[in-house]
Amino acid sequence: MKRPASAQKKAKPAKAAKYGDDPLTVRRQLFEAGGLMVPNTYEGPQLWTLAGPGIGKFAKAKPVELIYFALRSLGQLPQMCLEYAGYPYMLKVVTSPEFREKLKPTLIFGRLPLLRTLKGTELVQSKAILRYVANLCGLAGKGEDERASCDMLHEMLQTEGKIDGGALAALQPDLVTAMQGQTDMKAISRREFLDFDSTQKAVAALKCWSDLLEKSSSGWLLGSLGKGQGQGSVSYVDLALYWELQEHVQKLQDCGFPLLASYVEKVEGLKGIQRFLQSNRMMPKTGDGYLYVGDRLVPKPED
Ligand SMILES: N[C@@H](CCC(=O)N[C@@H](CS)C(=O)NCC(=O)O)C(=O)O
Incomplete structure (x- = not known):
């Protein structure tokens, strides 16, 4: 033809x-x-x-x-x-x-x-x-332990700490406020987490990553793991987290996760990412x- x-x-x-x-x-x-x-x-x-x-x-x-x-x-x-x-x-x-x-x-x-x-x-x-x-x-960090820690963080990102893009896009500031105090991974059991709806899971995941970054000595995820990992430089998990969040900067700002919003901007400003x-x-x-x-x-x- x-x-x-x-x-x-x-x-x-x-x-x-x-x-x-x-x-x-x-x-x-x-x-x-x-x-x-x-x-x-x-x-x-x-x-x-x-x-x-x-x-x-x-x-x-x-x-x-x-x-x-x-x-x-x-x-x-x-x-x-x-x-x-x-x-x-x-x-x-x-x-x-x-x-x-x-x-x-x-x-x-x-x-x-x-x-x-x-x-x-x-x-x-x-x-x-x-x-x-x-x-x-x-x-993947320095040495075996940091490499394993990266894998641990990456597993977290794919399981309980998964960022569901659809749920994040639909998130509203008042929903996040209403869940204040109910989405801390340390306070909830696996069973309770499984019963969460997608919005609750999204808020729990965002809070988890935001809390980790807040206590990081280096500003990168490895630096949040405490002694021995304190130098924690950029790892593949930082790039993975950035990738999950990059479409949602405004939403993160609006819903009370300014640290995650600025983290996206920080990763995106890195020379290698710009390149x-x-x-x-x-x-x-x-x-x-x-x-x-x-x-x-x-x-x-x-x-
Ligand atoms: N568990 C595998 C899944 C790989 C996979 O499902 N790849 C898809 C593309 S994303 C594929 O090859 N699909 C072609 C097919 O199923 O014929 C992995 O993580 O690499």
Whole structure:
């Protein structure tokens, strides 16, 4: 079937530079494709390589290879760690049709993300990948205990301290005030917590992270754990918490969590995060049906 002239014009491949595709071209093509499932007449490339350069002490480091869908989701944190640290990487991103046809049968569990380690091991499972990458980037504390503490904090963020974006977006200042004193993790049992509705859980989680940061000697999460972890520098869990909160700064201000609001701004102001944002290598946000939507961090490129 003959395609309309407008669609024919759009199918320009990303200019494959020696070390990866041009990030802005990739972004344009993703928005042209419309979404992860390629729901329109787009006929351009469906596999791209984004190359993050080594910077500073990692200028000459050996790159790692990460493969994921052209999505944020489970690829976001490892990529953010690599970018923040300036650790070199090649990120291959694919659309869903490309994945099903060419990649899925080759994967140990048929799922992405996949990371090829420095020694060539193929790692899957996002948390294993994140821990490996964070360690490589110097974002998993110093020594075994701090590394374990980072994992502990990250588990907390994925369980009782989970930030439910929907509940946070719906939060109202009066609801938070009404719950004053009832959402302290130390005062409530597991059973009581399980019976909480999503709003109560969200307030308990926010309070937990805000309290930790308030007592941190360094301003970062590791610094909140007391003796022996006092130097606590930025860790991958700080980036993870930032990522969960970044869309909700105004809500955090309005609902009595100013420390979390300023924490988001502090993380976003870090040199490595700014570099990432300016690199155009961040994947776009996806909405319903995995359609790409422009947001504050990755606006839809103008035609
Ligand atoms: N527990 C795995 C889950 C991985 C996973 O479900 N990946 C999804 C994308 S987010 C996937 O590969 N889906 C493709 C499929 O199911 O065919 C992890 O954390 O890595």
